[in-house]
Amino acid sequence: MIRRYSLFGFVVNLELVCVLSAGAVHAAGPVSETPLAPAVACRDTPRRFENGGLESCTLAQGYRLDEVTIPSGSVVTFSKAGVLTEAFLGDRAAVHGQELPGQATLFFDQKGRMRHFWLREEATIQGHRLRSMGRGYTGYLGHMLHASGKLRAAWLAGEETIDGVPCASKLPLLGGAWHALRLGAQAMAWFYDDGRLRQAMLARDAIIHGQALRKGEVVSLRRDGTLDAAAKKLDWSGWNDFPGD
Secondary structure: OEEEEEEOOEEEEEEOOOOOOOOOOOOOOOEEOOOOOOOEEEOOOOEEOOOOOEEEEEEOOOEEEOOEEEOOOOEEEEOOOOOEEEEEOOOOEEEOOEEEOOOOEEEEOOOOOEEEEEOOOOEEEOOEEEOOOOOOOOOOOOEEEOOOOOEEEEOEOOOEEEOOEEEEOOOOOOOOHHHHHHHHHHHOEEEOOOOOEEEEEEOOOEEEOOEEEOOOOEEEEOOOOOEOOOOOOOOOOOOOOOOOO
């Protein structure tokens, strides 16, 4: 709503805008609102749902949501309920203290919490080479972070030895590719919050702690690095309702 006031012969326009959520970055510029979401400063004409609520737009200014700062130039998408669901980063961004490169896509759960992300190009994060995926790819659970910013789960770009275990997230076409696909998220490398390996798919046959294991097997490790054959396999094919850290 625009109100005009006359002050010493000049006309002053005051634009009343909803305030961003606690801790958010206050942004100047064209502002688009949803009935249930904070005001969002949009660079372009926003796309709207049939009820007039904001569906998506390109940010004119930085936007902060909890521990995630989404930079200017990012494309943000909201649900009909007014909850941020996706952000395609226009520049590098800090997520729980971990910097992610521009053009990464962040995915948020129904409570507006960042739960996983995809990279446009391969990148090395915390010493691990992570697989890339094109923009808008939502068919798979992406890389994940703990609340501390440490890697929680990752799709490895290639074979990698982690804590003495030969790990991979995919296998050669003639050497188990379909098996790896059937494993789904079990083929990811999972980590404890201190960075130690928790679960992974074996890239090749290996002897670990005296036990002979075959390529393609999913192994679980305790925090001390020993094998845990009784551990429940981590395989969250969905991402709207994760257990807590």
